[in-house]
Amino acid sequence: MSITAQNVTKRFGDFVALDNVTVECPAGALVALLGPSGGGKTTLLRIIAGLEVPDSGTVLFRDDDISKRSARDRNVGFVFQHYALFRHMTVFENVAFGLRVRKWPEQKVRDRVKELLHLVRLEEKAAQYPANLSGGQKQRIALVRALAPEPKVLLLDEPFGALDAKVRAELRDWLRRFHDELHVTSIFVTHDQEEAFEVADRVVVLNKGRIEQQGMPIEVFEHPANEFVMDFLGNVNKLPVRVEGGRALLGETGTVELPAKLFGNGASGRTDAYIRPHELDISRTADGGNCMLGRIVHINPAGSVVKVRLLAEDFGLMINVDVTPDRYKALALKPNETVYVTPKSAKIFESDYSI
Numbered sequence: 001m002s003i004t005a006q007n008v009t010k011r012f013g014d015f016v017a018l019d020n021v022t023v024e025c026p027a028g029a030l031v032a033l034l035g036p037s038g039g040g041k042t043t044l045l046r047i048i049a050g051l052e053v054p055d056s057g058t059v060l061f062r063d064d065d066i067s068k069r070s071a072r073d074r075n076v077g078f079v080f081q082h083y084a085l086f087r088h089m090t091v092f093e094n095v096a097f098g099l100r101v102r103k104w105p106e107q108k109v110r111d112r113v114k115e116l117l118h119l120v121r122l123e124e125k126a127a128q129y130p131a132n133l134s135g136g137q138k139q140r141i142a143l144v145r146a147l148a149p150e151p152k153v154l155l156l157d158e159p160f161g162a163l164d165a166k167v168r169a170e171l172r173d174w175l176r177r178f179h180d181e182l183h184v185t186s187i188f189v190t191h192d193q194e195e196a197f198e199v200a201d202r203v204v205v206l207n208k209g210r211i212e213q214q215g216m217p218i219e220v221f222e223h224p225a226n227e228f229v230m231d232f233l234g235n236v237n238k239l240p241v242r243v244e245g246g247r248a249l250l251g252e253t254g255t256v257e258l259p260a261k262l263f264g265n266g267a268s269g270r271t272d273a274y275i276r277p278h279e280l281d282i283s284r285t286a287d288g289g290n291c292m293l294g295r296i297v298h299i300n301p302a303g304s305v306v307k308v309r310l311l312a313e314d315f316g317l318m319i320n321v322d323v324t325p326d327r328y329k330a331l332a333l334k335p336n337e338t339v340y341v342t343p344k345s346a347k348i349f350e351s352d353y354s355i
Helices: 041-049 091-101 106-119 135-147 165-182 193-199 217-222 227-232 325-331
Strands: 003-012 015-025 030-034 056-061 076-079 153-157 185-190 202-207 210-215 237-244 247-250 256-258 260-263 269-275 280-283 292-300 306-312 317-323 338-343 346-349
Touching: 003 041, 015 030, 015 041, 015 202, 015 210, 030 041, 030 193, 041 076, 041 153, 041 185, 076 135, 091 106, 091 135, 106 135, 135 153, 135 165, 165 193, 185 193, 193 217, 202 217, 202 227, 210 217, 210 227, 227 269, 227 346, 237 317, 237 346, 280 317, 280 325, 292 317, 306 325, 306 338, 317 325
Parallel strands: 030 185, 030 202, 076 153, 153 185, 260 346
Antiparallel strands: 003 015, 003 056, 202 210, 237 247, 237 269, 247 256, 269 346, 280 338, 292 306, 292 338, 306 317
């Protein structure tokens, strides 16, 4: 069941939550609505679910216009951030609730609940109450409760937002595998870039009620449409430059030229260049000469990359560089040391540029 929200506009008083937004979710896909708070993600999700009515625009399930149907008649499963489980009901009764409301035969209810609890490996929790479950277990129960009536579409509103980092990471992996088994067309809201890029087949970046970019995760990350997308998707260095004759020069005297890709035509004058931390290299010598001198302010060696923060005093810039643990050990980096930083890549956008 494919989903299309077409030319959707929604206002709350003077606030424009969605401004002529069109989003397509292919059948069987898992699509992430990604963006900052207030960007319109949850409003769009609620309009697709039938919990909000758009001022204009249509919602299509495949080619069927369901814009005027009630939430109940859309056959949509909805998963909330804070689980919304019934505290006075057991796990079994929570999952069975929607089936009994729809008057399923009791044996069919029992078979369906047993099947779903087995699917999420929580059969042993059937007789327990939500208060006895961990956060991750509660969210899995909330998910299968939404799936119990066999919905055409699954919608998730920041499903892992209330969980700690470790549990979030585990559930992201679990949701991706779970979706690959069931292939239910799904849309989920998140402001977590890592979550969206790990889980989704497609990513839609929303900001201030408008779509900034949409596409496959690797397309959006490697080819951001504009400054907002570039800046929003992870840590990035923003460096003031002068563009002259297609060359991006850092500093008043143009002592460093950035290997920049310019998006748009006729970019010139003063602007900003965007460089991700892994697009900078640290060395002990000024190989090639096209580099900045930087004093190491802080080193964070935790994780799969070592994060190095430097002050380029000649330019008055704080710069973040990511290096591999092997590179960090080979250079034997220490705070307050002076090193050379060489840009390997950069992006410059015209303010009105878009793909």
